[in-house]
Amino acid sequence: MQDLPKTAVQIRTLNKWYGAFHVLKNIDLHVQRGSRVVVCGPSGSGKSTLIRCINGLEAYQDGAILLGGTMLGSQAKATALARRQTGMVFQGFNLFPHLTVLSNCTLALRRVLGKSRKEAEDLALHHLRKVKIPEQAHKYPAQLSGGQQQRVAIARAMCLSPRVMLFDEPTSALDPEMIKEVLDVMIGLAQDGMTMLCVTHEMGFAREVADQVVFMDEGRIIEQASPKAFFGGAVHPRARMFLETILH
Amino acid sequence: MGFDPEFALSTVPTILGAIGTTLLVAISSGLGASALGFCFEMVRRGGGTAGLITRFLIDFIRSTPVLAWLYFLYFVLPFYGIRLGAMSVGVIGLSLYFSGYLAEVFKAGIDAIPKGQQEAAKALSLGRLDTIVFVIAPQMLRNIAAPMGNYFVSILKATPYLAVLAVPEMLGRAFDVASETYRYAEPLTVAGILFLALALVISRAVKRLELRLFKDSSH
Ligand SMILES: Nc1ncnc2c1ncn2[C@@H]1O[C@H](COP(=O)(O)OP(=O)(O)OP(=O)(O)O)[C@@H](O)[C@H]1O
Ligand SMILES: [Mg+2]
Numbered sequence: 001m002q003d004l005p006k007t008a009v010q011i012r013t014l015n016k017w018y019g020a021f022h023v024l025k026n027i028d029l030h031v032q033r034g035s036r037v038v039v040c041g042p043s044g045s046g047k048s049t050l051i052r053c054i055n056g057l058e059a060y061q062d063g064a065i066l067l068g069g070t071m072l073g074s075q076a077k078a079t080a081l082a083r084r085q086t087g088m089v090f091q092g093f094n095l096f097p098h099l100t101v102l103s104n105c106t107l108a109l110r111r112v113l114g115k116s117r118k119e120a121e122d123l124a125l126h127h128l129r130k131v132k133i134p135e136q137a138h139k140y141p142a143q144l145s146g147g148q149q150q151r152v153a154i155a156r157a158m159c160l161s162p163r164v165m166l167f168d169e170p171t172s173a174l175d176p177e178m179i180k181e182v183l184d185v186m187i188g189l190a191q192d193g194m195t196m197l198c199v200t201h202e203m204g205f206a207r208e209v210a211d212q213v214v215f216m217d218e219g220r221i222i223e224q225a226s227p228k229a230f231f232g233g234a235v236h237p238r239a240r241m242f243l244e245t246i247l248h
Numbered sequence: 249m250g251f252d253p254e255f256a257l258s259t260v261p262t263i264l265g266a267i268g269t270t271l272l273v274a275i276s277s278g279l280g281a282s283a284l285g286f287c288f289e290m291v292r293r294g295g296g297t298a299g300l301i302t303r304f305l306i307d308f309i310r311s312t313p314v315l316a317w318l319y320f321l322y323f324v325l326p327f328y329g330i331r332l333g334a335m336s337v338g339v340i341g342l343s344l345y346f347s348g349y350l351a352e353v354f355k356a357g358i359d360a361i362p363k364g365q366q367e368a369a370k371a372l373s374l375g376r377l378d379t380i381v382f383v384i385a386p387q388m389l390r391n392i393a394a395p396m397g398n399y400f401v402s403i404l405k406a407t408p409y410l411a412v413l414a415v416p417e418m419l420g421r422a423f424d425v426a427s428e429t430y431r432y433a434e435p436l437t438v439a440g441i442l443f444l445a446l447a448l449v450i451s452r453a454v455k456r457l458e459l460r461l462f463k464d465s466s467h
Contacts, residue, residue, distance in 0.1 A: 055371055056370075057367055057370060057371065080373065083373060084373045086371075087371075088368075088371035090364060090367070090368065090371075092362075092364050094362075094364035094365060094367060094368035095368070096365065096368070096382075096383055096387075097387065098386045098387055098390070107372070107374070107382055108372040108373060108374055111374060111375070111378045111382065112372065112373045112374060112375075112378075156372070157371070157372075160372065160373070
């Protein structure tokens with residue numbers, strides 16, 4: 001087993017613009033291996049943009065993002081390998097509708113990692129069991145409930161054995177009665193020691209699993225604290241206002 | 249001179265004898281136009297200089313009459329030492345002409361795929377080609393089945409243009425019969441009915457394909 005760097009994700013004075021719009025401003029963030037970071041903040045504050053920069057879905061203009069020591073964008077091949085260490089779960093699941101649950105999970109295993117069909121299916125079924133839906137393996141996404149689809153999306157991302165899992169509001173497109181089953185799967189991942197960076201407004205989840213809460217506003221991180229400190233008494237008035245609206 | 253059903257029937261074997269040529273031209277051109285149109289759309293979508301040139305090319309192709317392409321390929325290219333058979337010129341000409349339209353169909357079919365699909369593919373580190381083959385193309389197919397069917401019928405109906413190159417397809421053959429016998433109504437009607445039958449076969453095939461493509465969704 002090789003030595004993994006202690007810091008899974010390192011973001012140094014990151015700046016990003018959409019045209020003239022300064023969307024991320026001097027972001028500094030270190031995510032230790034095995035830690036769980038919850039990112040929250042009002043709509044439009046740049047949470048999605050930040051998380052999408054970390055897995056290379058969005059380019060950035062200034063500063064640096066390091067994944068396990070590799071700087072994203074420095075060199076094409078190294079960047080591609082580093083990106084592979086991240087798994088991403090989207091708000092809208094984004095499963096491939098024309099593929100079965102199993103094929104959704106095996107596609108990248110076979111095409112990116114070059115695994116045989118048998119190997120890929122065994123791995124996929126292992127992860128489908130972990131999200132508690134192995135029996136749906138041969139169904140198509142449209143035949144599943146939203147909660148089930150999101151659990152498949154988590155399994156699909158886990159198949160590539162990422163070192164960091166990124167979540168962008170994984171439960172906010174779900175009916176209330178399905179939120180818990182997805183959060184339970186995520187809590188399971190956290191208990192297995194997975195490094196997680198999660199944009200969510202599920203404050204119960206943050207309290208239970210996070211060891212760091214990051215609050216963003218207008219492209220900046222304006223508060224970064226342990227859940228206890230954050231919920232106990234956020235310093236910044238904007239953060240306090242946000243907490244009040246979301247908790248009541 | 250009225251319509252003589254018996255004479256009409258007697259022309260069927262001759263005209264039907266050309267159905268093979270018509271089908272060969274239509275199918276080859278349909279496949280050629282699809283392949284070419286798909287490549288055009290992929291390059292156009294890629295952007296950059298190549299994308300810009302392709303965009304111009306697609307517009308150019310769509311605004312030139314199909315006959316101009318056939319004449320150009322058949323009569324102008326030999327001056328540059330490129331000599332192609334009448335059949336090849338016909339297939340290449342129709343392929344080129346319809347590729348411009350099919351590129352638009354592919355564009356609409358791809359634009360209708362939610363952006364999240366490409367993002368999911370990228371997040372899974374799928375390569376560009378794998379993304380096209382395993383994620384985009386299959387979803388595009390179900391979006392384009394109906395318009396593609398219409399264009400295949402259009403291609404079928406464009407095969408008589410090859411008469412100018414003396415390719416013996418169905419309508420040309422019917423016209424030959426007509427000019428030999430000085431009776432136009434019967435052979436042209438027979439050819440029309442045969443074209444109609446082929447068009448119906450294509451439509452049915454597309455319907456069945458659509459049903460298969462949508463079997464996995466709750467549409
Ligand atoms: N592709 C884009 N082009 C231009 N502006 C964009 C683009 N994507 C996002 N933005 C803008 O950047 C800002 C941050 O967007 P982002 O999606 O990161 O916010 P967010 O914190 O995730 O918000 P939400 O809670 O609504 O998801 C918003 O003002 C948004 O309008
Ligand atoms: Mg967002």
